[in-house]
Amino acid sequence: MAQDPARIPSPIKRLRKLRPSVLYRYLSVELMRRLPRRTELGLLLAGTLAGVAAGLCVVIMTIIARTMHSLIFNLEAGERLSGAAVDEKILVLVAPIAGGMLLGAILLLLARWRKRPLVDPIEANALHGGRLSLTDSLIVAVQNLVSNGFGASVGLEAGYTQVASGIASKLGSSLKLRRSDMRIIVGCGAAGAIAAAFNAPLTGAFYAFELIIGAYTIMSLTPVVASALSANLVARLLTPSDAGIDVGSVGTVVPADYVPALVLGAICGGVGILLMQGVAFVEEAARKSAIPSFGRPTVGGMIVGLLALASPQVLSGGHGALHLNLEADVAISSLLVLFLLKAIASAVSLGSGFRGGLFFASLFMGALLGKLFAFVAPSLSAATLAPASYAVVGMSSLAVAVIGGPLTMTFLALEVTGDFPMTVLVLASVITSSFIVRTLFGYSFATWRFHLRGETIRSPHDVGWIRNLTVDKLMRADVRTANAEMLVRDFRNTFPIGSTQRVVLVDENGKYAGLALVADVHSNLIEGENEAAQIRTFAQFKKDVLLPTMNARQAVAIFDQSESEALAVVSDLVEQRVLGMLTESHTLRRYSEELDRNRREISGEL
The missing domain is CATH 3.10.580.10 (CBS-domain)
Incomplete structure (x- = not known):
């Protein structure tokens, strides 16, 4: 017998019968799940939350890394490892070796406990619809902290973006976002991480568009920019003195400066290709050697330690060394030696199994390359730029050759210098460098490593x-x-x-x-x-x-x-x-x- 419609309780009546605590939980969970799927406001709120989490991640990881540097290398408060004069040289040699041993133990445990490969944000967005394991992301962050904290020549940016994107992906999964929205929210996490790390919201936003999401759309603009701004705000509130890159005055740009800038961009493109192939060569040599995988970081740490005895500036990401070389007048021989040492140390660190990235290392080496180029630039045209200006051009040009993202690196130059004519000059050089790499090599550092693993993806475009x-x-x-x-x-x-x-x-x-x-x-x-x-x-x-x-x-x-x-x-x-x-x-x-x-x-x- 059919039930009387009048006796069927309505949804409102059902909700009224629930206890207040249950009702509040039901409404909050359902609202949070439905809002991002049905309105742009919901995706904006989710992106902002991802940005706040990214800012906190950057602050926490930075504090941990600096504390490790201070304790391991006996640094004074506020000193940067790569810019400090470490008195006890034995620490410079032994610390990377100890870090390699610790990382080798972690790799040995992971080989037995976690068989599947770790997925990064680019691969997650390209193949898995933005699905990232938060556990895997935390593992990458720990490996990155061990590598950087003990002085391996890698930056923390890989750890920042990995754990921030992992948290964002977890948030998206909890909200049951669609595949396209999941990819955007992962981009929000990465954008917040880069924005907070460099005090550069525009750089962080376009890092997400070019390198994580793979496209700029009106739908993704608002949440990604909101994430970058909120992450940068959180990081600056918690660590107000820890901000970005200071290059000082860059001078006035004249039309004659474009000729040497284009030449420098082409040089940076070629050097970037050599650097990426150098990392691949070290990885291949390590793989073919008789050294087990868990023992390779120890050998790599020994080589990095020996290089650091020649110059401690090769240690860690290179923040302190970048400021040191930008502010001082350094001889051409010293710049050349430091560039070669840093390139070898970075290739050995990554090729031997240390976890990290080449983001800041490429910025540092690009700045050195730019200052080296400043000695010969006047002979190419009636150029008037100061060495610091060529350092900015080289910094962005080498970074785009290795990392990719022409607009990302152009906006980094804009936010570092605050000079629009200088930014246009950087854009010309960056485009040249990117063109050289795409024509002669075809990969960025991240996609080149995918290629070595047998993957065919060359960008984060969704092919999954x-x-x-x-x-x-x-x-x-x-x-x-x-x-x-x-x-x-x-x-x-x-x-x-x-x-x-x-x-x-x-x-x-x-x-x-x-x-x-x-x-x-x-x-x-x-x-x-x-x-x-x-x-x-x-x-x-x-x-x-x-x-x-x-x-x-x-x-x-x-x-x-x-x-x-x-x-x-x-x-x-x-x-x-x-x-x-x-x-x-x-x-x-x-x-x-x-x-x-x-x-x-x-x-x-x-």
């Missing part, structure tokens, strides 16, 4: 949905099959015209033997002729098959190559057990639907 659209999800499993030894007349009786278009032929072992087109079997026979022949004589596409793990793009390529409208799906290329069939028209339709849905998500239509 393509990989998820696999043949096993597209195929039909209810296919008609027949034994390849069946006689033609029996085949005609079993599969009359109109019953099906195609029949999959299999041999006596169940192995794929080709496709038989029912219309061809009937139309190419004269009554009584060849009816005793086996149906395998009509088999087509014997070697053209699809595998269930192929994605839609790979399937379309095979359809084009075979010129077939449908192909069988087999288990593998050895057994070739038939699993189903897939048509080209269905594949193209589903691919187009997913492509359109992805486009509408990015543009905010969904």
Whole structure:
């Protein structure tokens, strides 16, 4: 018997019956989950929260790293490791070795406890729809702190962006955000981390657009900028004296300065390629050596310690050393030696297994390269720039060669100098450097490391949905099959015209033997002729098959190559057990639907 509608409690009545504490929790959770999915205001609030968390992460990690430097190297309060004169040289040698041993122990534990590879924000946004493991992110942060804290020649920026993006991804998962919004919220975490680290909100925002999200859209602008601003505000409130890069006065830019700036950009592009290949060379040499993976950081720490005996400025990220060399007049020989030592130390640190990035190291080496170039710049044209100006140009140009993000590095120059004509000069040099790297090499440091691991991604653009659209999800499993030894007349009786278009032929072992087109079997026979022949004589596409793990793009390529409208799906290329069939028209339709849905998500239509 139907229930009286008047007796059915309404949602409002149900809520009234709940206890106040339960009601408050229900409303708050549901509101927080629905708001970001339905309004831009909700995504803005989520981005701001991610920025606050990023700012806190940067502050906490910076305090921990500086405390480690002070305790391990006996530094005075406020001293930067790479800019300090460490009195006890034995510490300079031993500390990186001890850090390598500690990191090796961590790697040994991870090899037994956590088998899967650690995913970074770029890979998460490109392949996994913004899904990042917070546990993995914290592991990366700990490894980065150990590496930097004991003096390895790596910066903390990789740890900042990893843990901030991990927290942002966790927040997005809790709010059940869509795939496109998840990618934006991960970008918000990275933007906040870079903004807080360099006191540069514009740099942080465009770092997210160019390197983490892969595109600038109106939908992503507000939350990403809000995250960068909130993170920078939090960091400056908690550590007001710890801000950015100070290059001093950069002078006046004249048209003649563009010629040496373009030359410097081209030089930085070539040096960036050599630096990335140097890291890959060290990694490959370490992999081919007899040293186990957990022992390589110790060997790398020993080499870094020996280099630091020549110049302690190679230790850590290089903040102190950058300020030291920007403010002082340094001889050309000293600049050249320091540049080579820092490049070798960074390549050895990363290649031997220390965790970190080349962000600040590339800024430091670029500044050194710019000051070196200042000695020869006047001979190229009637240039008038001071060495500090060339340091800014080199800093941004080498960083864009290694890290990528032309606008990111241009805005960094703007926020560092506050000089618009200087920023335009930097933009010209940065574009030149980026063009050289893309033309001759094709990768940034992050995507180059993906390439070495066998991944094909070159940017954070979302290609994960393509990989998820696999043949096993597209195929039909209810296919008609027949034994390849069946006689033609029996085949005609079993599969009359109109019953099906195609029949999959299999041999006596169940192995794929080709496709038989029912219309061809009937139309190419004269009554009584060849009816005793086996149906395998009509088999087509014997070697053209699809595998269930192929994605839609790979399937379309095979359809084009075979010129077939449908192909069988087999288990593998050895057994070739038939699993189903897939048509080209269905594949193209589903691919187009997913492509359109992805486009509408990015543009905010969904």
